[in-house]
Amino acid sequence: MDQVKGVICNQQQTTSSSSSGEDQEDTMMMMMMMELRRGPWTVEEDLTLINYIALHGEGRWNSLARSAGLQRTGKSCRLRWLNYLRPDVRRGNITLEEQLLILELHSRWGNRWSKIAQHLPGRTDNEIKNYWRTRVQKHAKQLKCDVNSKQFQDTMRYLWMPRLVERIQAAAAAAGANSSATAPTNNHLIINNNDINSMVDISSGQVMLPQPNMAGSSSTSLSFTPENSSTAASSDSFTAQFSPVSDLTDCYNYPVNHSSSNQDYTNYQANYNNQLSCYGYGETLTSPTGYFNQGLDFQVMEQNNFWLDGGDVSDNLWNVEDVWFLQQH
DNA sequence: AAATTTCACAACCGCCGGCGC
DNA sequence: GGCGCCGGCGGTTGTGAAATT
Numbered sequence: 001m002d003q004v005k006g007v008i009c010n011q012q013q014t015t016s017s018s019s020s021g022e023d024q025e026d027t028m029m030m031m032m033m034m035e036l037r038r039g040p041w042t043v044e045e046d047l048t049l050i051n052y053i054a055l056h057g058e059g060r061w062n063s064l065a066r067s068a069g070l071q072r073t074g075k076s077c078r079l080r081w082l083n084y085l086r087p088d089v090r091r092g093n094i095t096l097e098e099q100l101l102i103l104e105l106h107s108r109w110g111n112r113w114s115k116i117a118q119h120l121p122g123r124t125d126n127e128i129k130n131y132w133r134t135r136v137q138k139h140a141k142q143l144k145c146d147v148n149s150k151q152f153q154d155t156m157r158y159l160w161m162p163r164l165v166e167r168i169q170a171a172a173a174a175a176g177a178n179s180s181a182t183a184p185t186n187n188h189l190i191i192n193n194n195d196i197n198s199m200v201d202i203s204s205g206q207v208m209l210p211q212p213n214m215a216g217s218s219s220t221s222l223s224f225t226p227e228n229s230s231t232a233a234s235s236d237s238f239t240a241q242f243s244p245v246s247d248l249t250d251c252y253n254y255p256v257n258h259s260s261s262n263q264d265y266t267n268y269q270a271n272y273n274n275q276l277s278c279y280g281y282g283e284t285l286t287s288p289t290g291y292f293n294q295g296l297d298f299q300v301m302e303q304n305n306f307w308l309d310g311g312d313v314s315d316n317l318w319n320v321e322d323v324w325f326l327q328q329h
Numbered sequence: 330a331a332a333t334t335t336c337a338c339a340a341c342c343g344c345c346g347g348c349g350c
Numbered sequence: 351g352g353c354g355c356c357g358g359c360g361g362t363t364g365t366g367a368a369a370t371t
Contacts (some may be wrong), residue, residue: 060356062355075342076341078357079340083340091338111361113360125359129361130337130339133338226341291331312359
């Protein structure tokens, strides 16, 4: 494993790059003078870094690297510490709650990974960025649309995110006191995932998010309304609602399997229309761009074969609705 | 079983802004 | 105000593991 392919960098690869500024020259200088290592960190290097920071604290990364005797750039040390070695860093198993947060915050702020990461304690911008690229963009690719396109963003907002909320609540209800989310009490579902202290209001469908660096003293609500769609949002503070799950569960639970009939889906769609109209989504099933007003091409859906029965959690959130949603363009 | 492809994620790169001198 | 250093950020790449052919 930790084979040192940490190539001792001499003049490597710089020839073709556009020698932009001092960063590169400085780095090259340092590398030539100190034979700086690159690539995967070894256990010994990790321990050295951990021990040094334990004794002297972090910061001043370039001098830290030198003082600790690490043949790494300060940047490399900083990155290794922040993304991997820090005691409070959490890796892997991005929860449903975290996925919901990521989707919402990304729709709001775009690729502001560090800003998004501030709302996911223990998660690094790097991990969120990787999650986005490997999971979300993968689905955009499967659905043959651009991840930044309006229809994909609306698909996330009006289909995927409500589904996530439903799953979070279903999981909480099923698991009860043993789950990562406590059973609903007083119409509130507390998502108490060690680091994530979010709250879903059962009756209103609100998700309350903790503000960063405020120790849960205030919160932020997620929005799923057209008024607050990705194009409209601008404020860091937001409050709005998605449809209460208790009323829309059936919609999201449409049986996505191959035996579903056209009539089933038509009924389902009508139901969805009715439900949404109850919550201010308009006369018919609407999105800001009106995708829901179109007909349905089951043949195309069958051909696309998006009835997923496996894969990770996020995979399961994509189904016939998404394809249909996107087919409307 | 071997080869190939895909996935996940750690690490690097270049750019930029803040800050001290 | 200019300069250099440092650190943060977002984009990209490299690579081992897992899945597929």
